[in-house]
Amino acid sequence: MEFNGVYHQASDNYCYPLNEDELIINLKTGYDVKEVNIILGDPFAAGILGGGESWNGNKEPIIFKKKLKNQIWWTTTVKPEYKRLKYYFELFTEDEHWFYFEDGFVSGEQMELEGRSRQCFVFPWMNPCDIPVTPKWVNETVWYQIFPDRFCNGDHSIDPENVVPWRNHGKVKNEECFGGDLAGIIQKLDYLKDLGITGLYLTPINESPSNHKYDTTDYTKIDPNFGDEETFQKLVSEAHARGMRVMLDGVFNHCGYYFAPWQDVLKKGPESEYYDWFMINEWPLDFKGGAAKKKQFYTFAFFDNMPKLNTSNPKVRKYFIDICANWVENYKIDGLRLDVANEVSHLFCKELHLRLKQINPDIYILGEIWHNALPWLRGDEFDAVMNYPLGESIKDFWIDKSLTNQDFEYTINRCYTSYMQQTNDVLFNLLDSHDTKRLRSDVKNLDEYFAQLAVLFAMPGSPCIYYGTEIAMEGSFDPDCRRCMPWDEIEAGKYKERIEMVSKLIHLRASEPLLKSRNFHFPDDFSDHPRVIQFRKMGWVDTYVEVIINCSGEDVEVPKDGEILFERHCIDSTLLQNGILIRRISR
Known part of the structure; x- marks a missing residue:
């Protein structure tokens, strides 16, 4: 047996409570393992631990599995009667039989030895407060990311002094401000509702000298070129009235150069009461040649004008968590996205979550x-x-023509075996953003463009499109991915067919519960057509939604079956060209 291919731990995504009654148990093995049983029971079923008890659990087969590139992911759901569990695994290859415990592998002969220790896996207790709980509404949401300065200018009276004329086409620069604002977003809420959007994700809107606002000057104020507190409250209220949630972007890893505490540090140095709000290694700072690169202080990347905040400092944590609490209480926002979240201290994130x-x-x-x-x-x-790994996995399949539908299966399964199921339900799925090249600039063929969006809307989680995705807006790497929304052309009907295609996918996602389901598998009906993707979103009893996408360059015959929910380039329901077929099938 390939012992190195077998892995389990009684924690994290390998063993966790889905809710107060169900425990998910996952195991990785090599492809040589053909059958797996779990032997499980209550840890105290035979008496108190260490009391000479002889523990024997009940045997159950593990029948559900997903294929990874080099391993198989076996999964089962159990209901521990007393909220705790002791267990080990029985593994069969074609010609071998082993038992897998926390301390390793045991043969059948060793299992018969009297007195030999068995260090089983143990999940001690399913404490309700320790069970990950995610907001259910997120799985129902289709997000629309907005970069406010480039979306819509609704109030010219608050335009920045250096505003430049709106530009429907062409590259944009970081230093250019086009005057997009919160009033402009309010004006376009009906457009977004018609598109099918139910969640707005706004990049930062707090006071800042830049157009992107990731160099925050004042976290307590709405940037005056975007509007004011009253305008934002109106935006949230109007969005809620249309069934849309609102998520803000919080920048707590770093601040802007003009943030008052940083200015105090620059003025007073170590004597400033805010000196330890930042990560300063050497004073004074010599900005010539880059103080950050000389390691005099830490910043976002190596930008000297974005000093890194010390979220290990209790005062810093309290200041910014109070800011967030005010956003929730005063603005009634529904979500908060943390920028550069992996560099913020875990303690900050835990305290923020609790508050x-x-x-x-x-x-x-x-x-x-x-x-x-x-x-x-x-x-x-x-x-x-x-969920950038998912987006990159989807795009890679179209970029690398050597990849097969089996490779696609492996990489999608990897994305959805990394976390707990309740996390998978609300992963923020996207194909591009303000930080990446736009999808359309990577995908010149519209058939391939819509095919990737179809995959996005059929995956577990919560899909997000970047403003302009519905018209296949182009844009290279930052800042070119932040072009202006061409409203004149949109309203003139230039992109009508593209908008309708994306809107159909969004509305299908909203109306078909199985597309939102976490349960999916990949059949092998098209094993002779390695560039045809096929997966099924499973429901109860005998109903499922099937997604078939032909990327082969050749027409492919498909069985005429089920109710067609969406199609592109499918002839008489039986011949799929380079296109998409989504259907509901009941057996």
Whole structure:
């Protein structure tokens, strides 16, 4: 047996409570393992531990599994009668039989030895307050990310002094301000509602000298070029009236150059009461040649004008958590996204979670983390993270034509075995953002463009599109991905067909419960067509939604079956060209 391919731990995404009654248990093995049983029972079923008891659990088969590139992910759900569990595994290959315990592998012969220790896996107790609980409404939400300065200018009276004329096309620069504001977003809420959007994610709106606002000057104020507190409260109220949630962007890893405590430090040095609010290694700072690169102080990346905040400092934590509490209480926001979340202290995130959930247990706390984020997703910090690994996995399949549908299956399964199921339900799924090249600039073929969006809207989690995605807006890397929304052309009907296509996918996501389901698997009906993606979103009894996407360049025959929910380039329901087929099938 491939012993190195087998792994389990009685914690994190391998063993966790889904709710107060159900415990999820997952095991990785190599492909040589053909059958797995779990032997389980209450730890005290045979008496008090260490009392000479002879413990024997009940045997149950593990039948559900997902394929990873080099391993199999076996999964089962159990209901411990007394909220605790002791267990081990029985593994079968074609010609071997082993038992897997916390301390390793035991043969059948060794299992018969009297007195031999068995160090079983143990989940001690399913404490309700330790069970990760995520807000259910997020799974129902389709997000729309807005970069306010480039979305819509609704109030010219508050335009910045250096405002430049709105530009429907062409590259943009970091130093350019176009005058987009909160009033402009309010004006377009009906457009977004018609599109099917039910959640707005706004990049920072607090006072800042830049157009992107990630260099915050004052966290207590709305930037005057965006509006004021009353305008934002109106935006939230109007959005709520249309069934839309609102999520703000919080920048707590670093601040802007003009943040008052930082200015106090620059003026007074070590004598400033705010000196330990920042991470300063050497004083005075020599900004010539880059103080951050000389390691005199820490910053966001190596930008000297974005000093890093010391979230290990209790005063810093209290200051910014109070800020967030005010946003929830005063503005009634529904979600908070943390910028550069993996560099903020875990203690800050835990205290923030506790405070905000006390105010609104249903608030959505999202972290910007681009890599595996399990340490932040154990139920006491973030509800979810931005699911960049999923987006990159989807795009890679179209970029790398050597990848097969089996490779696609492996990489999607990897994304959804990394976390707990309740986390998967609310992962923030996206294909592009203000930090990346726009999808359209990577995907020149519209068939491929809509195909990737179809995958996005069929995945577990909470999908988000970046403003302009519905018209296939182009844009290269930052700052070019932050172009102005071409409202004149949109209102003239230039992008009508594209908007309708995206709107159909959004409304289908909203109306078909199975598309939001966490349960999916990949059949192998198209094993002879390696560039045809097929997966099924499973429901109860015998109903499922099937997604088939042909990326092969050749027409593919599909069985005429079920109710068609969405199609693109499917002829008579039986011949799929380079396109999409989504259907509901009942057996």
